[in-house]
Amino acid sequence: MAPAGRLTKTIALAFVVLATTLALLLALTGCSSSPATLDGTHWKLVGWEMTSVSLTGVTITANFSAGKISGTSGVNSYGGPYHVGPGDAFRVGKLAVTLMAGPAPAMRAESAYLKLLAQAKSYRLTDGTLTLCDKDGEAALTFAALAQ
Secondary structure (H helix, E strand, O other): OHHHHHHHHHHHHHHHHHHHHHHHHHHHOOOOOOOOOOOOEEEEEEEEOOOOOOOOOOOEEEEEEOOEEEEEEOOOEEEEEEEEOOOOEEEEOOOEEOOOOOOHHHHHHHHHHHHHHHHOOEEEEEOOEEEEEOOOOOEEEEEEEOOO
16 A cells, blocks of 8 residues: 555645646746737727726727837827837837826726836737736736727
């Protein structure tokens, strides 16, 4: 019975090592993927980490062209430079934003979006989804591809 007990312990240990390795790999690749160009792509925000601010009834978009990002930020239009690389690094430069007022919920969403966009440090493109991640590699903004 001792050999069977050792075999069970060995299998259990191998399973723990495999599960731990898989968990570490998933954590380390949180917002990394093979780099791809964003130029010529168009996106609609469908989710974000700001659970206290609703996206219901608010349209936020991001369009990338020739090193520039532009779109609607809930109430206003915005635009400015963006940079990708090396690897999955992402950042926006100083953005210009129109100064129209709108409904309070849309203004809160716009403020939250522009803050998260400015804090984005990396990106991931997978299956028609663009994810911008914060400095910790956590998903901050999630976009769905729009038809061009």
